[in-house]
Amino acid sequence: MSTDLHDLSVAQLAAKLAAREVSSVELTQHFLARIENNAGLGAFLATDSEVSLTQARAADARLTAGERTPLLGVPLAHKDIFVTRDFPTTAGSKMLKNYRSPFDATVVARLGVGSGAGMVSLGKLNCDEFAMGSGNDNSAYRPVQNPWDTTRVPGGSSGGSAAAVAARLVPAATGTDTGGSIRQPAALTGITGIKPTYGRCSRYGMVAFASSLDQAGPMARSALDCALLLSSMAGPDPDRDSTSLDLPALDYATNLIAAGAAATGATPLKGLRIGLPAQFFGAGCSADVLKTVRGALAEFEKLGATLVDVSLPLTELSIPVYYVIAPAEASSNLSRFDGVRYGHRAAHYTDLTDMYKKSRSEGFGDEVTRRIMIGTYVLSHGYYDAYYLKAQKIRRLIAEDFQKAFTQCDIIAGPVSPTVAWKIGEKSDDPVANYLADIYTLSSSLAGLPGMSVPAGFGEGGMPVGLQLIGNYFKEAQLLGTAHQFQLATDWHLRQPTGI
Numbered sequence: 001m002s003t004d005l006h007d008l009s010v011a012q013l014a015a016k017l018a019a020r021e022v023s024s025v026e027l028t029q030h031f032l033a034r035i036e037n038n039a040g041l042g043a044f045l046a047t048d049s050e051v052s053l054t055q056a057r058a059a060d061a062r063l064t065a066g067e068r069t070p071l072l073g074v075p076l077a078h079k080d081i082f083v084t085r086d087f088p089t090t091a092g093s094k095m096l097k098n099y100r101s102p103f104d105a106t107v108v109a110r111l112g113v114g115s116g117a118g119m120v121s122l123g124k125l126n127c128d129e130f131a132m133g134s135g136n137d138n139s140a141y142r143p144v145q146n147p148w149d150t151t152r153v154p155g156g157s158s159g160g161s162a163a164a165v166a167a168r169l170v171p172a173a174t175g176t177d178t179g180g181s182i183r184q185p186a187a188l189t190g191i192t193g194i195k196p197t198y199g200r201c202s203r204y205g206m207v208a209f210a211s212s213l214d215q216a217g218p219m220a221r222s223a224l225d226c227a228l229l230l231s232s233m234a235g236p237d238p239d240r241d242s243t244s245l246d247l248p249a250l251d252y253a254t255n256l257i258a259a260g261a262a263a264t265g266a267t268p269l270k271g272l273r274i275g276l277p278a279q280f281f282g283a284g285c286s287a288d289v290l291k292t293v294r295g296a297l298a299e300f301e302k303l304g305a306t307l308v309d310v311s312l313p314l315t316e317l318s319i320p321v322y323y324v325i326a327p328a329e330a331s332s333n334l335s336r337f338d339g340v341r342y343g344h345r346a347a348h349y350t351d352l353t354d355m356y357k358k359s360r361s362e363g364f365g366d367e368v369t370r371r372i373m374i375g376t377y378v379l380s381h382g383y384y385d386a387y388y389l390k391a392q393k394i395r396r397l398i399a400e401d402f403q404k405a406f407t408q409c410d411i412i413a414g415p416v417s418p419t420v421a422w423k424i425g426e427k428s429d430d431p432v433a434n435y436l437a438d439i440y441t442l443s444s445s446l447a448g449l450p451g452m453s454v455p456a457g458f459g460e461g462g463m464p465v466g467l468q469l470i471g472n473y474f475k476e477a478q479l480l481g482t483a484h485q486f487q488l489a490t491d492w493h494l495r496q497p498t499g500i
Helices: 010-018 024-037 049-064 106-111 159-166 183-189 223-233 252-262 287-302 315-336 352-363 366-379 384-405 431-436 442-447 476-489
Strands: 044-046 075-079 120-125 172-177 192-195 215-220 273-277 306-310 411-415 451-458 464-471
Touching: 010 024, 010 223, 024 049, 024 075, 024 120, 044 159, 049 120, 075 106, 075 159, 106 172, 106 223, 120 159, 159 172, 159 183, 159 215, 172 183, 172 192, 172 223, 183 192, 183 451, 183 464, 192 223, 192 476, 215 223, 223 252, 223 451, 223 476, 252 476, 273 287, 287 306, 287 411, 287 451, 287 464, 287 476, 315 366, 315 384, 315 431, 315 442, 366 384, 384 442, 411 476, 451 476, 464 476
Parallel strands: 075 120, 075 172, 273 306, 273 411
Antiparallel strands: 044 120, 172 215, 192 215, 192 451, 411 464, 451 464
């Protein structure tokens, strides 16, 4: 059995499975062994070898029967924010410790081996509690370590997903992005991740944080791998998610390959206009990140793209706007965790009110409690108009800024994070410092636009730096195609941490 299977991409593993050079059971055993050997990273919250091997045997049966789909038999893992029948779902919180869902999230079902794409689940991945955080050190169970430097964070809230892919514990993973939680951890760990247009992927079965912002997306090593996953994840779900877009699922991978084949010469991106917002390249971004991002943009120029200066003047307001709207929605969504129907219930209480108070105080961590209190405050009588309603108005203006910029360019580019990954615990006592780490990702989330992070090189301490690409609504195919051409010309996405 080859020991380098974990070095292969999703597309390469799928090809080996289709050619019957390896079985899904063998692949699953290989990755389960790597997960066990690297348990110290804290990337996984739950595994069950028998469940995974049962799914692998089902995938092998489909392959033996002659079925050939792009992902059949390939392993993946899910962020522990998606409910699953076969594994516990905790959302990284003590509130849901040992909770078992009676159904699978739509994204899980569409990727799964039952009636979906046929992927094999290796388990559930660690995350910031209820997806609230930028470093994955808000997990109620343990912080996740960045495989490039285990003293540093992997980013959040999808830090477990990012660390697992970067460490080659799994070829791909699902994540969620509310304000940057796919793009930022992808950038800090040197992998590729895409947040689709809001509504592209169903939110059914995703433990809700902020309903008007939450969006599922894939995380993998390359744009091609992300395209393969997104093709199965996306699509309307009108019976279960009223916010899902009534747009057919697209075969992003086939479109990406076809577009690449049609591109000729050394300038496959000729005619593409890449907008550079002045607000993304100011003093708030560290010198090492700026240098790396500029180097990546120079590569796009070599590929034929034209760089255009644009402006997103309300960028600096995205943080206060986000941290009014998101906590407001969180306070409403998390009110269901009251110790009555499911979730943690205090062992000792005097009456119903006391049970509510103690159950929620014991079950929620500090950051979740902080955001619930902020959200309740801005929605309270006398403050709704002053804070929440005003934030919604500015949100609309932020979206209009992007539309003005897109009259001058096709794609917007810049840093994902203002710094490389920081030390675990470094920002634990300063929540505002954590919030500032999302300055370049929040505005596109507020506008509901698709965005992705692409490995672009390395900064201080040899830590990965990601380049952010933001597209207009429904332009995921263009983003993936642009990133794919960049990755054909560079090898940043192939670099991996040593000693894992």
